[in-house]
Amino acid sequence: MGKFSTYRYLELKDDTSTSHINVRTRSIKQPRRLKKIFIFLLILALCVTYFLGMFAGQAQWFDGLAKSLGYESVYHHAVIIDAGSSGSRVLAYKFRVPFTVFGQPNLDLVDEYFEETKPGLSSYVNDPEKGADTIVQLVKKAEHLIPFDKRRVTPLIVRATAGLRLLPKEKALQLIDEVAKAITKLGYDVGTNSVEIMDGSDEGIFIWYTVNLLHNLIDGETMAALDLGGGSTQITYQLNDQDKKNFPTSDIYTVPAGGDNITLYTHRFSSKELAKLNMSNEKMQKRLQERFLWHTPFKCNQIEHEHDVTHR
Incomplete structure (x- = not known):
């Protein structure tokens, strides 16, 4: 009876040890499994964000999908x-x-x-x-x-x-x-x-916005805009920080563009000022270059570029 009890005790002890090892093994494996799940979800989230970011600039794709699902446009x-x-x-x-x-x-x-x-x-x-x-x-x-x-x-x-x-x-x-x-x-x-x-400076700024929005240049290297109106003419273009000191403060404006603020130079010529100049187009171009453009390089449409324009 004593031997049997001793044997039973040893058997129970072995079972307890094995059970303890199994519990410990499971406790070790569980954090590892959770870690793998977490890493998988993180990678999945990054992939989804990446692909959504790729399509974020393709508004038409999202819009078309939304319309097919019954989205009503406002x-x-x-x-x-x-x-x-x-x-x-x-x-x-x-x-x-x-x-x-x-x-x-x-x-x-x-x-x-x-x-x-x-x-x-x-x-x-x-x-x-x-x-x-x-x-x-x-x-x-x-x-x-x-x-x-x-x-x-x-x-x-x-x-x-x-x-x-x-x-x-x-x-x-x-x-x-x-x-x-x-x-x-x-x-x-x-x-x-x-x-x-409307103030003359507003005319110049609005035409500058129009030109650069139509050419999708607001976030990049912008173009100058020359507005030849019936009673006045405005010239407007973007300035960098170094150029500000070369212009009168009355002709400098800070405006929002592309999620940031930029500096524009705009100047208005009244019809009387233009009449006093009494210059040919060639002389007028030279005068503008000497007075405004000599230190501010910017892109223009190609000189030899031709296209038809219909004024309605």
Whole structure:
């Protein structure tokens, strides 16, 4: 009986030792297994992020996929009046907001409408009501693009340029006030700053934005822009930090571009200044180069490049 008990004790002891080893082995294997799972999930997350990042710049791919899954696009509209010195133009736009994964979505232009009337708003300096009516008629011509139920949330912006800047201040403000009163009756989103006389520097900056956005250069090496208007001419281009000291501070502006701030130089020539110069195109080009461009190299479209342009 004693031998049997001793044998049983040894057997139980061996079983306990084996069980202890098995538990220890499982406890060692479990963290290793969790570590492998963690590494796998980490690699999977990195791969997904990488591929999503590749497609993030391909908004059309994501947008097309979203539409196939039933995504409903959101549409926005805007009506802009350019009250220039030689004529007034209406530019109506229809945009859609595409589906996007990363960042803020860009607006896709779906449709647009353009119409022009002459003479310019400044020609009605002695008849502000008639001048305002020309603007109203332009807006009405674009109504086919703006659904009636969307007009109250559609911004209507009027910007007058050199034609009104050259008028006596009181006369110019009378025209602006009459236009503001007239367009508030059309049912659009019209605010206190919807009708204004644009500063010459704003004209230059906006044309610079237009040129570089159309060429997709905002984030890279930008181009200069020369706006030849009926009552003024603006020249605008980007400056680096070293060039700032060569220009008057009144012609230097800091503006947002590509997620950062950049410095632009813009200068306006009035029609009177240009008339006083009385130069040929060749002499004018030389004058501009000597005065503005001698120390600031930038890219331009190729001189020998030709293409047809249709002005509507």
